[in-house]
Amino acid sequence: MLRVLFVTSECAPWVKTGGLGDVSAALPLALRALGVDARVLLPAYPGLLDHVRSERRGTAIVPVGPWPTSELREATLPSGVPALLIDCASLFMRPGGPYQDAQGNDYADNARRFGYLAHVAAMLCAPGSALPWRPDVLHCNDWQTALAPMFMRFAGARQAATVVTIHNLAFQGLFPGNLCAELGLPAEAYAIDGFEFYGQTSFLKAGIACADVVSTVSPTYAREIQRAPLGFGLEGLLGARADVLVGILNGIDTEVWNPAADAMITVRYDRDTLERKAHNKAALQRALGLDEAPDVPLFGMVSRLAWQKGSDLVAALISELVDAPAQFAIAGRGDRGDEAALEALGRRHRSRVAVAIRFDETLAHRIEAGADAFLMPSRFEPCGLNQMYSQRYGTPPIAHATGGLADSIVDVAPSTLAGGTASGFLYTEPTMEALRAAAARMLEAYRAPSIWRAIQRAGMARDFGWRVSAQSYIDLYGRAMVRVPPTTR
Numbered sequence: 001m002l003r004v005l006f007v008t009s010e011c012a013p014w015v016k017t018g019g020l021g022d023v024s025a026a027l028p029l030a031l032r033a034l035g036v037d038a039r040v041l042l043p044a045y046p047g048l049l050d051h052v053r054s055e056r057r058g059t060a061i062v063p064v065g066p067w068p069t070s071e072l073r074e075a076t077l078p079s080g081v082p083a084l085l086i087d088c089a090s091l092f093m094r095p096g097g098p099y100q101d102a103q104g105n106d107y108a109d110n111a112r113r114f115g116y117l118a119h120v121a122a123m124l125c126a127p128g129s130a131l132p133w134r135p136d137v138l139h140c141n142d143w144q145t146a147l148a149p150m151f152m153r154f155a156g157a158r159q160a161a162t163v164v165t166i167h168n169l170a171f172q173g174l175f176p177g178n179l180c181a182e183l184g185l186p187a188e189a190y191a192i193d194g195f196e197f198y199g200q201t202s203f204l205k206a207g208i209a210c211a212d213v214v215s216t217v218s219p220t221y222a223r224e225i226q227r228a229p230l231g232f233g234l235e236g237l238l239g240a241r242a243d244v245l246v247g248i249l250n251g252i253d254t255e256v257w258n259p260a261a262d263a264m265i266t267v268r269y270d271r272d273t274l275e276r277k278a279h280n281k282a283a284l285q286r287a288l289g290l291d292e293a294p295d296v297p298l299f300g301m302v303s304r305l306a307w308q309k310g311s312d313l314v315a316a317l318i319s320e321l322v323d324a325p326a327q328f329a330i331a332g333r334g335d336r337g338d339e340a341a342l343e344a345l346g347r348r349h350r351s352r353v354a355v356a357i358r359f360d361e362t363l364a365h366r367i368e369a370g371a372d373a374f375l376m377p378s379r380f381e382p383c384g385l386n387q388m389y390s391q392r393y394g395t396p397p398i399a400h401a402t403g404g405l406a407d408s409i410v411d412v413a414p415s416t417l418a419g420g421t422a423s424g425f426l427y428t429e430p431t432m433e434a435l436r437a438a439a440a441r442m443l444e445a446y447r448a449p450s451i452w453r454a455i456q457r458a459g460m461a462r463d464f465g466w467r468v469s470a471q472s473y474i475d476l477y478g479r480a481m482v483r484v485p486p487t488t489r
Helices: 019-034 110-123 147-154 203-210 219-223 235-240 274-288 313-320 336-348 360-369 384-392 403-408 414-419 432-446 449-460 467-482
Strands: 003-007 038-042 058-061 070-076 084-086 137-141 159-166 174-176 200-202 212-217 244-247 298-302 328-330 351-358 373-374 397-400 425-427
Touching: 019 137, 038 110, 038 397, 058 373, 084 110, 084 351, 084 467, 110 137, 110 298, 137 147, 147 159, 147 203, 159 467, 174 235, 174 384, 200 203, 200 467, 203 403, 203 467, 212 219, 219 244, 219 328, 219 336, 219 351, 219 403, 274 298, 274 328, 274 360, 274 449, 298 313, 298 360, 313 328, 313 336, 313 432, 328 336, 336 351, 373 384, 384 397, 384 403, 384 449, 397 403, 397 432, 414 449, 425 432
Parallel strands: 003 038, 003 137, 038 084, 137 159, 159 212, 212 244, 298 328, 298 373, 328 351, 373 397, 397 425
Antiparallel strands: 058 070, 070 084, 174 200
16 A cells, blocks of 8 residues: 655644645545555644544654654544654644734744654654654645655655645745754755755745655646746756656645535535525625615625735726726735725725635635635646635636636637636736636626526536545656666655
């Protein structure tokens, strides 16, 4: 049986700040359904030790170099996937989130904290591992774990192949100066073929340079990051590793995101009972203080509010369309300036614009079910999940054709309408003019009930489950294992 250690800094529902948490919960579960012994490794943040399997002590981890001793505690995710929690109170038992304190400031020792996570992951793949269970593949995710393949490179003998998945290249784990001594790495690690990056230390660069195989979360994004500007300075390295760089589109949890069985929405429905969706729209309007107007198009958005996500474009679109009339339901947190601009629009147009500055899972489900269309004007988007949720809920997305958005939405056009595959509205340039034109196309279709219903039904018929993607990862693991010399196993 193939054994995979999936190492991550977050995993839903225990700890989540974005899509990484969802993927870390869903992909290992999908792998296990296909016969893989997948286990998740993550830090024991506050509250997580409540989920350990027993009160017995964990396995002692005594790393070499400048690292503290900790315990590895066995736990089980709500899905049934086995988890290993790194119990190191000095690094992980803190108020606030996984990366920031309660005031939203990055922890000053994040390099050490996540360097330790990567170091422990590498130790569990070494011949002297403290665990009897040994992985065939170490699957690292984003910068927080990407240093593990470098630790394995300089440790010499290893027993596992390595895969690094880039969920968002914009976040590279950049830290000032040369951190070799602090991280217990030899001086040669700080080099152009290591983790040196314009005088800084880049965790993600280390992973890209040292992993057996590199993946990212959509085929289009895999191509985009090999050139500027989306390569963020690493396009040369990624191009040089193009032979082992693969894009695999994320899936979604089709049990959690299922309008026919969703306990968080007002009225359940499916593609054959789409008329029931109107009840969710009315309930959302009432809950958010919007006019209960069944014929006024309601745009939804659930997102981190930031330049990347096009929050400023949404604010401009609201100003243009609110008197059309149109309504908007927006939920999320992010940049203070974007939050303030959207809140000001909400105060100015209380009956047509509702803005909730928070991450709220129940509200997210209700917006997906109650909105007529869903806004995703991201300037770049490695994969995205909400566009998949939206199609599943009969809420056609309006999105910039980038990354996973381009790979998972079929644009409305005469040919796709005729073929019964049209599921959303794509535009090719990340500009206000292009977003405006896409919204106009959406409104035109919305006013034609038979066309609108066909678009909704086409989106709801699509399969965004994890099975196909999980099989692609299994194939990728095979490619990675071939690259490990037998003498090092």
